[in-house]
Amino acid sequence: MRVEIWSDIACPWCYIGKARFEKGLAEFAHGDEIEVVHRSFELDPNRARGDIGPVIPMLAKKYGRTIDQAREMEAHVASNAHAEGLGYLADGRDHGNTFDIHRLLHLAKARGRQEELLDLAYRTNFAEERSVFDPEVLVELAVEAGLDADEARTVLGDVDAYADEVRADEREAAELGASAVPFFVLDRKYGISGGQPAEVFTQALEQAWQSHTPALKTIAGDAEACGPEGCEVPR
Template sequence: MKIEVWSDFVCPFCYIGKRHLEEALKSLPDVSQVTIDYKSFELDPHSPKDSDGDIHASLAKKFGVSYEQAKAMNDRMTEQAKEAGLTYHFDTMIPTNTFDAHRLMHYAESFGKKAEMTERLLKAYFTDSKHIGDHETLSILAEEVGLNKEDVQAMLTGTDYADVVRQDEQEAQQLNVQGVPFFVINRKYAISGAQPIEVFSNALKKVHQEEQPLMVLNETTDEAICADGSCQIPTKSK
């Protein structure tokens, strides 16, 4: 089973949705058969790397609401995150552009560290109040998951993996992804948003059942005759 996840590192629902998916995966009999591929999606590609205001001010401007209303919205989001076992610190979050963070995620994939890098970047932004648009910060975070800090710094100064980020985003457009998180299972089923764990569990179980081999029963013993991943019609004895 392959699960593709489009998300952004400053999307509060994305971290919650990731946790819900991880909890739902526990309902499968064999999680080792599941692969998760994290994809890039920028909520605001034009957002500046550095911002003078805090996250409440950014949200207020984006949705045309007052600062107090924006803060109340973030307070409610904090409670939702807590239910998923996450800690959000909106008061100290640092608004930024996530393009380089996405490049770093894909760079980490070449070292088998894509999942670890994705988790670290989300936690860095929502819980640790790190500036994930800053190259020095990104290099330190990369080092924490086992990557070479100097190599990461060199990569970030160039344009490596920019085309991979854009490819993910173009693919999202082709799939008509309107927002994130967006989960695609085996390119057959899609789940939009941070749905309840039960929604993920039901979808995963359905796909798992569809992936099981056809069971052919022996007409005399009613026993399935299966071997090497396939079932064969039993030969009748004369």
């Protein structure tokens, strides 16, 4: 069974939601039979490349809050992240356009290293001093994830590389009605929005699994048959 996750590296609830989903998946009896696919979603697609600024003023402007209120918002998110065992810097982080990061994640997907790069990008963005909006930092992360540095630089330097794949993911999200992330789609039958508690993911996986592999219905069971004690002999 497949689970598709639409997310953005700039989204703190995607970071937290991924950790919660993985905990829920670990409690699911058929977890080793689940294929997880990560898909692209930009929260701020109209932001210019290179327009990078601190998170707190951005939040204050976006939500019409004061700087102190924006800090309180980040502190609330940080407490949720810490509760999941995740590092989180509530202040001093950057914000910017994530299109290049998504393109690089598609390269990583093509090379079988998407999960590794995604985890590194989340950790770097939310828990480290390095900025994921610095192309050289992205190359460093690509190498840490097992990708070739030159190939990563080539992709980042070509704005068309993997652009179609990113846009295709975003169109599909719109077609599915996803207007916020994280957005989880289970077996193309069930959708879950937001960084829900781990137990919600476990329950949803169980429900999706039951409809994916319905219980066998016996049509006829009265004819002669063989079992552990032998075969029925007509009289």
